[in-house]
Each structure stands twice: as structure tokens, then as C-alpha cells.
Amino acid sequence: MPSVQRVVAEVYMFDTCTHKCGYCWLAESGQVLDARQLDRFRDEGFVDKVAAFFNSRTSADRTWLVQFTGGEPLLAPNLDRLCGALIAAGNRVAFYTSLFIGRRHPSFRFLLDHPYPETDYVMASFHPEAEHDEEQHLEKFALLREAGHRVYLRYIGHPRRLDRLEHFERRCRELDLTFYPTTLLSNEYPTAYTDEERELLASFFVSDSQVIQLAGGIDTTTSRCWAGSRNIAVNLQTGLVTPCITVDRPIIGNLFDDSLQELPGPIRCPQAGISCVCDVHFQQDIVVGAEDSANFEGAAGGWVDRPARAETFRAATARLQQQGVAFYEGTDMGIGDVAASDRLVFTHDEVKERWRNRVAESARGRVSVELSYRRDSIVVAVSSAQRIANVEAFVNRAVGGGTDDDWVQLGTVQVDDTAATCRFPIDASAFAPGLHRAGVNVDLADGARVHWYEQEPRMIALDGTQLVTR
Ligand code: SF4
Ligand code: SF4
Numbered sequence: 088m089p090s091v092q093r094v095v096a097e098v099y100m101f102d103t104c105t106h107k108c109g110y111c112w113l114a115e116s117g118q119v120l121d122a123r124q125l126d127r128f129r130d131e132g133f134v135d136k137v138a139a140f141f142n143s144r145t146s147a148d149r150t151w152l153v154q155f156t157g158g159e160p161l162l163a164p165n166l167d168r169l170c171g172a173l174i175a176a177g178n179r180v181a182f183y184t185s186l187f188i189g190r191r192h193p194s195f196r197f198l199l200d201h202p203y204p205e206t207d208y209v210m211a212s213f214h215p216e217a218e219h220d221e222e223q224h225l226e227k228f229a230l231l232r233e234a235g236h237r238v239y240l241r242y243i244g245h246p247r248r249l250d251r252l253e254h255f256e257r258r259c260r261e262l263d264l265t266f267y268p269t270t271l272l273s274n275e276y277p278t279a280y281t282d283e284e285r286e287l288l289a290s291f292f293v294s295d296s297q298v299i300q301l302a303g304g305i306d307t308t309t310s311r312c313w314a315g316s317r318n319i320a321v322n323l324q325t326g327l328v329t330p331c332i333t334v335d336r337p338i339i340g341n342l343f344d345d346s347l348q349e350l351p352g353p354i355r356c357p358q359a360g361i362s363c364v365c366d367v368h369f370q371q372d373i374v375v376g377a378e379d380s381a382n383f384e385g386a387a388g389g390w391v392d393r394p395a396r397a398e399t400f401r402a403a404t405a406r407l408q409q410q411g412v413a414f415y416e417g418t419d420m421g422i423g424d425v426a427a428s429d430r431l432v433f434t435h436d437e438v439k440e441r442w443r444n445r446v447a448e449s450a451r452g453r454v455s456v457e458l459s460y461r462r463d464s465i466v467v468a469v470s471s472a473q474r475i476a477n478v479e480a481f482v483n484r485a486v487g488g489g490t491d492d493d494w495v496q497l498g499t500v501q502v503d504d505t506a507a508t509c510r511f512p513i514d515a516s517a518f519a520p521g522l523h524r525a526g527v528n529v530d531l532a533d534g535a536r537v538h539w540y541e542q543e544p545r546m547i548a549l550d551g552t553q554l555v556t557r
Contacts, residue, residue: 092149093179095371096141097156097320097332101125104159105187107438108214109430110245110271113158117442121538123481123528124324126496128164137323138172140342145176152207154367156183156332161194170197170206179207186211186227195227202235208387210267212241213255215248215431221258229262237387239267244288246271246280247431252291263389266291270300272364273428277301278418289400293391294382296369298403299412304364306413307356311375312363315339315350318373325476325530331373333365334358335533343477343501362415376411445538454529454537460546464513465497467527470506474532477501480511481528486521487544494526503532518548 101124107114127133141151153173155163161184163169170180180201186209188195198206209231217224231238240259242252252268259266268291270277277300280288289301299305312318315330319339322329326343329335330350334357340347353375356363368374370383385391398406404414454475457468469478481494495517500509526540 091147092317094149094151094316095318095367095373096151096153097318097365097367098153099320099322099324099332100128100155100157100160100163101324102158103162104157104185105162106159106185106214106216107433107435108216108243109432110243110273110428114433114438115441117438117440117445119158120438120442123494123496124158125162125164127323127479127499128166128169131165131168134165134169135172136345137342138169138176140321140345140347141173141178142176143345144347145178151178152181152371153178154181154183159187160184161186161188161192161198163194166194167197170201174201174205179204181207181210183210184212185214185217186224186231187214187217190227190230198231198236199234202231203237206236208237208239210239210241212243214243215245225258225262228264232263232389237265237389239265239387242266242268244268244271245428245431246276246284249284249287252287256291260390265293265386265389265391267293267297267386269297269366271428272300274418275428277303279428286400289403292403293386294370295377295379295403295407296366296383298400298407299369299377299379299414300364300366301400302404302407302414303417304362304415305374305377306415307359307361307363308413309359310356310363310413311353312356312368313352313354313373313375314356314368315354316352318368318371319347319349324536325532327476327532330354330357331365331368333361333363333368338532362417364415377407453531453535454539456527456529456539458525458527458541458545461510463515465511465525465546466508467511468506468508469502469527469529471529471531471537472505473535474505475502475507475529476532477528477530478507478509479528479530480509481526481540482513482518482546483524483526483544484518486519486523515548520548522547 102113102118103122103124104119113119160182173180228238242255256266318331320329320332321342326341327338328340336357369377369379372378372380454471459466465480467480477499479499480497483493484495485493497511522544523546524541524544525546529537
């Protein structure tokens with residue numbers, strides 16, 4: 088019987104998240120608060136399009152493992168519809184989550200109803216904010232385990248958290264979870280770990296993927312991998328498809344126009360010289376010579392004793408080097424790109440302030456936006472030195488300004504050019520009479536997103552009948 092080929096899709100959903108981790112760029116920049124990025128998932132047509140992209144490329148001898156990450160992927164509206172369609176076609180899903188959502192949340196209920204093998208595994212991080220109510224949070228892990236899930240409890244090995252490794256290992260043993268501590272990836276780490284910290288963290292490892300990350304990743308100067316053929320990465324904000332989530336070129340397709348040109352594998356790394364540090368690439372046997380699916384799968388069934396305990400980090404890296412693995416020797420990991428690593432959690436006010444600054448800053452320089460108002464629509468003229476992928480327009484429903492929670496999406500226009508004029512019809516009756524602010528998201532083809540909004544409200548809704556501006 089011919090074997091079924093499984094292709095991994097690393098699907099980045101959005102930046103929005105329920106956490107404010109001190110070691111995360113999305114929190115440091117305030118992007119975790121950008122709830123508008125969830126809006127497109129409220130459109131069932133969009134969600135069906137995402138599922139169809141994979142399902143139309145599914146066959147008896149080829150299926151997908153669609154891994155959802157972010158941000159917090161469980162925040163996605165209609166996640167049950169999206170994953171239900173993927174599963175019905177014979178594909179599997181997996182989640183990189185913090186489980187920091189309520190038990191009654193539709194996504195959590197979906198998980199309870201779709202354990203392994205429909206959900207291949209849940210990589211659930213236990214972050215510092217969850218420690219405020221450890222029991223209540225761990226109950227969710229236990230519920231998933233009882234439902235039949237393969238649950239890894241991921242624990243970021245921040246130097247200030249290493250003293251709790253034994254505690255969380257014991258909790259995982261009690262709850263029959265896979266304890267999966269991983270390396271802090273930042274501008275300073277893993278380089279800044281002391282030898283003692285490194286050995287301590289590594290003594291809790293159950294796979295070589297963890298060792299490779301702690302060693303700084305794989306040197307891609309001469310590496311070969313199956314990215315682009317057995318693995319792709321999809322950004323659901325832009326639709327862009329790349330060979331893996333670490334590289335931003337070449338663009339091998341776009342989910343929004345249902346295009347995909349897979350690469351003949353194995354390939355040289357398209358950005359040779361960077362660090363290949365995303366552990367998925369070893370766990371799923373994507374990088375030649377660093378295949379680790381046996382260890383990763385072996386640990387998936389619940390609690391396992393640590394085989395690496397008998398082997399020091401120094402010995403483990405020497406063994407891998409003997410097998411031909413070349414470790415990255417630079418310091419720029421290109422992932423988890425936070426400026427400072429001394430914080431465990433940011434405050435809500437800090438994150439909010441950074442988000443406001445970022446919105447204002449990002450509009451400067453990269454993209455020019457001009458708005459004009461018609462009686463029944465807003466016309467957005469955008470231009471940029473870079474190619475523009477999408478333009479999305481919003482109006483704040485609150486009279487006089489409003490908060491980040493009050494934006495209403497008017498629509499999205501695909502562009503594929505460096506300049507465009509996009510018209511967004513408005514149902515004026517949806518807005519209370521008075522002054523409203525408009526905003527625009529511009530997705531660039533290189534994956535960057537520019538947020539722009541009016542500082543002062545200009546659009547006047549008149550008795551629900553027409554729009555004028557002042
Ligand atoms: S590291 Fe923390 S803040 Fe960043 S995406 Fe994950 S859970 Fe959210
Ligand atoms: S070597 Fe690593 S980073 Fe480079 S394309 Fe392959 S999987 Fe991606």
C-alpha cells in the first residue's frame with residue numbers, strides 16, 4: 088500500500104493575543120492588542136476560502152497537517168468551521184496556544200470535541216501570567232488530556248523561571264502531560280545563558296529539537312531541507328505563502344488567489360546563512376540531517392521520563408555534531424526579536440502605550456494614505472515604495488473618536504501594485520449621527536502591515552442617510 092505523504096502548513100493567523108509576555112515582540116510592540124486582525128475570520132466566506140486552499144490540494148495519498156499559530160490562534164472567530172472543514176477532508180490540525188481563553192469559548196469546546204488524531208497535538212505554553220491562577224489554568228490542560236488530546240506543556244526557559252522547572256515537571260507527571268521546556272529566543276538569548284543555566288534547562292529535554300534550539304539553531308549556509316515541498320508557511324493576514332515560517336522569500340503562492348507553486352525538494356535554504364531555529368522544522372523532519380520526529384512523537388503520548396537526563400547538553404550537542412549537524416554561530420536568531428529580556432510580563436498600560444506609538448510611527452514613511460469621503464463611501468488612495476497586497480478600511484462606530492474595540496471593518500481590497508485607489512461603500516445607517524474616525528490597514532507584499540488612522544474624526548454621519556466631511 089503506498090504511504091500517505093503529509094505536508095506541514097505553518098499557518099500564521101494574526102498578532103492578537105490574550106497574553107502580554109515580557110519576552111515576546113508582539114507584546115513589546117503592543118500588537119497583541121490589535122483585535123481588528125480577528126475581523127476577517129468573522130466572514131465565513133474567508134474561512135471557507137482558507138479551508139478550500141488546503142482541501143483542494145488533499146488527496147488519498149497526500150494530506151495536510153495544518154498548524155495554527157499567532158498570537159493566540161484560539162481567538163479566531165469561526166475556528167470550528169475552519170478546522171471542521173479541514174478535518175472532514177482528511178487533514179489534521181495542531182495548535183500553538185497558551186490556552187488563555189475561557190472553557191466556554193467556542194474554540195476550547197471545539198478542542199474538547201476533536202482530540203487526537205483529528206487534532207494531531209496541542210502545543211500549549213504555560214506563560215508567566217497563567218501562574219497567577221495555576222490550578223485553574225492547569226485544569227484546562229487536564230480537560231484536554233481527558234478528552235484524548237496529545238498535550239505538550241511548553242515552558243519558556245527564561246532565566247528567571249528556571250527555578251520552577253522541577254515544579255512544572257512534577258505537575259506534568261501528575262496530569263500525564265508532556266513537559267516540554269524550550270529556549271528563550273531573544274536578541275540576547277540563548278547566547279546569554281550561563282553554562283549552568285544551559286545544563287539545567289537541557290536536563291529537562293525529551294527531544295533533540297530542544298537541544299538544537301538551545302544551541303542556537305542550525306547553520307543554513309550549506310543545509311538542505313524540504314521547505315516548499317513537505318512544508319509551507321501561510322500568512323493569513325497577507326495570504327502570502329513561503330517555504331517555511333522563518334524565511335520571507337521566495338513567495339511561492341498566495342492563499343487569497345489560490346495559487347501555490349511547490350518547490351522540488353530538498354532545497355538549499357533560500358536565506359542561507361540565517362539560523363534555522365523553529366523547532367517545527369526538526370520535529371517534522373523538514374531539515375535534512377536534523378530529523379527528530381521519532382523523539383517528538385515518542386514524547387507526544389503523555390508523561391515521559393527524560394531520556395536526556397543521562398546526557399549533558401555538551402554531550403548532546405557533540406553527538407549531533409558527530410551526526411553532521413552544524414550549529415549556527417551568530418547571535419541574531421531572527422525570531423522572538425525582543426529588545427530586552429529582563430521582563431516576564433508587560434503591564435496592560437505599557438502594551439497599550441506601545442501600541443498607540445506604533446500605530447502613529449508605522450504610518451510615517453512607508454505608506455502614504457489619503458482619504459476622501461463620498462455620500463455613500465470612503466475612497467482610500469494608497470501608495471508605497473513596496474508592493475501593496477491588501478488595503479482594509481475601518482470606521483470607528485463611536486461618535487467623537489472611540490477606542491480600539493470600536494472599529495467596524497468596511498471591507499478588504501486586494502491590490503498587488505505599489506499604488507491604488509480603493510472605494511469602500513458605507514451603510515451610513517450603521518453609524519450614529521455625529522463625527523467618526525476612519526482607519527486603514529495596508530498589508531505590504533513583504534508581510535509587513537501598516538496601520539493608519541485619523542487622529543481626529545472627520546466623517547459626519549447625518550441621521551443615518553448620508554456622509555459628509557468637515
Ligand atoms: S509569547 Fe505570549 S504574548 Fe507572545 S504570542 Fe505567545 S502567548 Fe502571546
Ligand atoms: S533551512 Fe530552515 S529556515 Fe531555511 S528554508 Fe529550510 S526550514 Fe526554512
